[in-house]
Amino acid sequence: MLQVQNIEKYYGSKNNVTKALDRVNFDVEAGEFLAIMGASGSGKTTLLNCISTIDTVSAGKILLDGVSIADLGEEELAKFRRERLGFVFQDFNLLDTLTVEENIGLALSLNHMDPKTVQDRVRSAAGKLGIADILPKFPYQISGGQKQRTACARAMVAGQSLLLADEPTGALDSKASKNLLEIMTAMNRDMGATILMVTHDAYSASYAKRVLFLKDGRVFNELLRGERGRSVFYHEILDVLAALGGDVSDVI
Numbered sequence: 001m002l003q004v005q006n007i008e009k010y011y012g013s014k015n016n017v018t019k020a021l022d023r024v025n026f027d028v029e030a031g032e033f034l035a036i037m038g039a040s041g042s043g044k045t046t047l048l049n050c051i052s053t054i055d056t057v058s059a060g061k062i063l064l065d066g067v068s069i070a071d072l073g074e075e076e077l078a079k080f081r082r083e084r085l086g087f088v089f090q091d092f093n094l095l096d097t098l099t100v101e102e103n104i105g106l107a108l109s110l111n112h113m114d115p116k117t118v119q120d121r122v123r124s125a126a127g128k129l130g131i132a133d134i135l136p137k138f139p140y141q142i143s144g145g146q147k148q149r150t151a152c153a154r155a156m157v158a159g160q161s162l163l164l165a166d167e168p169t170g171a172l173d174s175k176a177s178k179n180l181l182e183i184m185t186a187m188n189r190d191m192g193a194t195i196l197m198v199t200h201d202a203y204s205a206s207y208a209k210r211v212l213f214l215k216d217g218r219v220f221n222e223l224l225r226g227e228r229g230r231s232v233f234y235h236e237i238l239d240v241l242a243a244l245g246g247d248v249s250d251v252i
């Protein structure tokens, strides 16, 4: 579904170049739940920005469903983002002036889908995530957990191919983090969502089926969970992080 082929990203100009990504290669299959980990400055956000088409690569290629992102024009890109990518970010980015229903259906409405179909799709996604009863409310009238579910419903309502999560638990306490990670696990397991999550948190990463570790812009290691339980996987992740070196406070 997603192919990241030998991408490089440089910032700055001639005398002051930062190599943020250095020949990064990996594929994401449909139905995967992949976490990308690394210490601060390892290139995680840069990688996510390149995949989400917010930034462009300096070299290499990114293909989503066989389409090379770099070949799309501005308008095509905006449409591509709305139709193929779902986003769950740290603060969930819900619009305060729209109801939960309007927030979830926003991308569909922007794509001029007919209102009845939008309504059906939104209700179906909300039903799956257990928030059907709060659709008329505004974000300031709902709980943190309901905001999480609203953001997740928005990320899948258009049948998006890939759900991108950027430090989704970064601003949450441990109970809310666990909740969100369980929702994401259910979306992956029961609803077939393909998820790519960037995190510096080993606990969050342990919910994924596979973890890629970035160091200085390169893929340093990869762990597959296989049939192992989450807590075993969590300890394996910690071991790789220890081998990666760096300040532990950066990565846990």
Ligand SMILES: Nc1ncnc2c1ncn2[C@@H]1O[C@H](COP(=O)(O)OP(=O)(O)OP(=O)(O)O)[C@@H](O)[C@H]1O
Pocket: 011, 012, 018, 019, 020, 038, 039, 040, 041, 042, 043, 044, 045, 046, 047, 200
């Ligand atoms: N706009 C920019 N201009 C110049 N250098 C940048 C820019 N954005 C990122 N960098 C550099 O690229 C490298 C990778 O940064 P990136 O933000 O991708 O790391 P990260 O792993 O997401 O870190 P964090 O966990 O702290 O968010 C760093 O050395 C950073 O200083």
